[in-house]
Amino acid sequence: MENPVKTSPIVETNTDFEVRSLDTICVNESQLEHKWYHKLKYLLAGIFFGIVLVKAEVVSWFRIQEMFRLQSFHMYGIIGSAVLVGALSVFLIKKLRIKTIYGEEITFHPKKFTKGQIFGGLLFGIGWAITGACPGPLFAQIGMGATVVLITLLSAIVGTWVYGYLREKLPH
Amino acid sequence: MMQILSKPWPWYVAGPLIGLTVPLLLILGNKSFGISSSLRHICAACLPAGIPFFKYDWRKEAWNLFFVAGIFLGGFLASFWLKNPEPVQVHPQLHQELSKYGIQDYSSLVPKDIINWNNLFTLQGILMMVLGGFLIGFGTRYAGGCTSGHAIMGLSTLQWPSLIAVICFMVGGFFSAHFIVPLILSLK
Numbered sequence A: 001m002e003n004p005v006k007t008s009p010i011v012e013t014n015t016d017f018e019v020r021s022l023d024t025i026c027v028n029e030s031q032l033e034h035k036w037y038h039k040l041k042y043l044l045a046g047i048f049f050g051i052v053l054v055k056a057e058v059v060s061w062f063r064i065q066e067m068f069r070l071q072s073f074h075m076y077g078i079i080g081s082a083v084l085v086g087a088l089s090v091f092l093i094k095k096l097r098i099k100t101i102y103g104e105e106i107t108f109h110p111k112k113f114t115k116g117q118i119f120g121g122l123l124f125g126i127g128w129a130i131t132g133a134c135p136g137p138l139f140a141q142i143g144m145g146a147t148v149v150l151i152t153l154l155s156a157i158v159g160t161w162v163y164g165y166l167r168e169k170l171p172h
Numbered sequence B: 001m002m003q004i005l006s007k008p009w010p011w012y013v014a015g016p017l018i019g020l021t022v023p024l025l026l027i028l029g030n031k032s033f034g035i036s037s038s039l040r041h042i043c044a045a046c047l048p049a050g051i052p053f054f055k056y057d058w059r060k061e062a063w064n065l066f067f068v069a070g071i072f073l074g075g076f077l078a079s080f081w082l083k084n085p086e087p088v089q090v091h092p093q094l095h096q097e098l099s100k101y102g103i104q105d106y107s108s109l110v111p112k113d114i115i116n117w118n119n120l121f122t123l124q125g126i127l128m129m130v131l132g133g134f135l136i137g138f139g140t141r142y143a144g145g146c147t148s149g150h151a152i153m154g155l156s157t158l159q160w161p162s163l164i165a166v167i168c169f170m171v172g173g174f175f176s177a178h179f180i181v182p183l184i185l186s187l188k
Helices: A036-055 A061-068 A074-095 A116-131 A135-143 A149-169 B002-006 B011-029 B037-046 B058-081 B092-100 B123-143 B147-156 B160-186
Strands: none
Touching: A036 A135, A036 B011, A036 B058, A061 A074, A061 A116, A061 B092, A061 B160, A074 B011, A074 B147, A116 B123, A116 B147, A116 B160, A135 A149, A135 B058, A135 B123, A135 B147, A149 B037, A149 B123, B011 B147, B037 B058, B037 B123, B123 B160, B147 B160
16 A cells, blocks of 8 residues: 555654654654554553543642642652653663564654744643643543533644644744 | 542652553554644544645554543543542642632532633633633644653653753743733633
């Protein structure tokens, strides 16, 4: 099957570090083709992550207010210890050359600095404090039954779309 | 056991569990932890509108959509099976500040006094939910990641651009919490 990414007109550098397939256009992209149900393992990983977000009150509007008012160590403790465990895991994966469950090599992609990390970062920070949520918690809050957060999520999708629309005109 | 699990989990339990999501996704299929890009894939799937930023094969990134669907289900499971019967505990100073704005309801992690369907049709509600959401979507994509992609995955892989992004998240958040949020809360 032909790879549509290769034929698409994108020649610019990828500044979006979460979209891996854009980084790996011409690099040994995985040749493994799996049936859709192989993706259910990510659904399970998401369920695990969602439960932790709710039980740790990361999805709490109040916790986010406390964090930005320096009234609680809770969020700093969570992010700090998550980074420590994440960094240690990445170190071990590199050191021991751990492979994926399909025996593929695990790869890392260096991020490039753009002004977007400053402007976008500030704008996201403002929105984070207002809504008391970052993207992950938005999904969890809707699951918790706060159905009106669906509007916040839709608005975030619109925001992403508008960024894509204005991208060429914005400083990077 | 269920009683312990239904209490709010301390940071030193939850933080490492969140950190373990990084190797979990890497080992499951060489995936970089990051949530906000799911919003981009939704745009690419639903309304690419010929915009180059949305012209890519989003199906290759579909794992991310399964992951966020899981977060939604996880939110559901946690609040129905492991619901904490106690009201949300907050710092007394925050409690005092919020009571000035008429926030009394501590039964949910999402404050029902301000984040509800009726309030959506007020200026306060529009700023909180619509503008706030817009800034999340626009800002994270402009920055190339959110708390998961930059703060957790980026810092775990020692990327200095991610450190800059995280510092800017915090600066924006501090400014907003001290100057913008009180303004929005005082609207009624």
